[in-house]
Amino acid sequence: MNIEAIREQFPILHQNINGHPLVYLDSAASSQKPRSVIDAVKRYYELDNANVHRGVHTLGSRATDAYEGAREKVRALLNAASAQEIIFTRGTTTALNLVASSYARSVCGEGDEIVLTAMEHHSNLIPWQQVAKATGATLKYIPLQEDGTLRIEDVEQTITDRTKIVSVVYVSNVLGVINPIKEITAIAHRHGAKMVVDGAQSTPHMKVDVRDLDCDFYAFSGHKMCAPTGIGALYGKKELLEQxxxxxxxxxxxxxxxxxDSTWKELPWKFEGGTPIIAGAVGLGAAIDFLNEIGLDEIARHEHELTTYAYNRLSEVNGITIYGPxxxxxxxxxFNLDDVHPHDLAxxxxxxxxxxxxxxxxxxxxMRWLEVSSTARASFYLYNTEEDVDRLVDALHQTKEFFGYAIG
Structure with missing residues (x-):
């Protein structure tokens, strides 16, 4: 994997910020976009801009082909059985809210259980709180180990025959924990519960096979995987989406x-009211092509090596606390640096x-489980290097000196 060649494809990385070359370590919030994605969106607006599924003219046909072609690329990326199982949304938040509002509210009732973890992003927590309030269901939480990981024994003890929904993040956006989704899904299914996966932090960084995981719903956002903002997708098993x-x-x-009265279109279009996010879908399709060309296994390998390097380098800094396994x-x-507020550090x-x-x-x-109000986070992607990590560590030493602490 030629990192320098990859970096050349990201125009935003080649600039100075406050007189220094940019080191972008915030890809967990939103990744940067390669030239191929930017060009695909630009090309759509310059040459193919039209609404989809409506006009019979050439522009409408080309726009529809690009939009539905992107759906097929998402299907292949997740190894879903059918493109009918892929619903385009604004992102992970919208996708999870769709499951909570449409599916969960129809199956949950007084005394039923919804099982979560304390590591969930608000997008995979608040919708379930609202379902519980509306239906009388009870929220339950799988306990976290000291390093933030989950034990299968605790999963088995938390999920019961009263559980209707289990919703767990695949990769924690704070702890970096990779949860055993396949095993959790199997336990959920043994009790008759449905499995919902927040895939916002997993889809950009590793191969995902929803049929192998056997999850019932899987949500992700495009902007964390080199695509534009405002586009994402929900995968759902066809029989569930039809209900x-x-x-x-x-x-x-x-x-x-x-x-x-009215009747609805067949899947997936019954969930895509109004003019869809056409340019976003085109950009998402281009981003999937870009990632596939590099190889998700190669991306995962690079990130594993870089994260190990970063963990070891950061561990050398006196007064630092690193969270997660x-x-x-x-x-x-x-992480946090002793006596330096994360906002000041950033x-x-x-x-x-x-x-x-x-x-x-x-x-x-x-954060409350960690007994902190906030933390600092450095997140990596396919365009980051060991030099980026070294710049971060050097800057942390300088920050300590700035705030009056001995350099560790």
Whole structure:
């Protein structure tokens, strides 16, 4: 994997920030976009801009082919059985809300259980809180180990025959934990529960096979995997999606409309009311092509090596606390520096051209479990290098010196 050749394809990386070459370490929040994706979106607007599934003219046909072609690329990426199982959404949040609002509210009732973990992003927590309030279902949480990982024994003890939904993040956006989704799914299914997976942090970084995982629903966002913002997808098993009612109504998702009743189109279009995110889907298709050309296995290998290097280098800094497991972690390191607020740390690093994330990372319950209000996070992707990590570590030493601490 030629990192320099890959970096050349990302125009945004070749600039100075505050007089320093940019080191972008915030891909878990949003990845950068390669030239091929930018050009694909530009080409759509310059040559093919038209609405889809409606006009019979050439532009409409080309736009429809590009839009549905992107859906097929998502299907292949996830190894779904059919393109009918792929619903385009605005991203992971919208996809998870669709499952919660349409499916979960129809199957949950008083005394039923929804099982989550404390490491969930707010997008995979608040929708289930709302389902519980509306239906009388009970929220239950699989306990976390000291390093933030899950034990299968705890999963087995938490899920019961009263459990209707289990919803777990594949990769934690704070701890870097990679959860055993296949094993959790098998336990959920033994109890008759459905498995929902938040794939926002897994899809960009590893091969995902929804049929092998056997999950019932899987959600992800395009902007974390080199695609534009505002586009993502929900995978759902066809038989479940067919049972669900739409949550948005209007043009495009209907079959027949009269004055007092309407019927819906078949999958996947019954969930895609209105003009869809056509340019976003085109960009997502281009991003999938880009990642496939490099190889998701190669990307995973590179990130594993880089994250191991970063964990070891950061561990050398005196006064640092690193959260999450030492081994088997995804491509990010979340940490705090003694007596330096994460926001202050991120501000100082920005003066040196280094972009990291600071805050609660949309995971406030996890912050409370960690007994902190916020953390700093460096997250890596296919375009990051060991030199980026070295720049970060050097800047952390300088930050300590700036705030009056001895250099470790």
């Amino acid at each position: 669900m009612e739409p949550v948005e109504f209007g043009g495009e998702m209907i079959d027949h409309v009269d004055l007092y 030492e081994q088997d972690r995804a491509g990010l390191v979340t 501000t100082v690093l920005d003066t040196k051209g280094i972009a990291i994330r600071a805050g609660h990372h949309c995971a406030q319950p996890l």
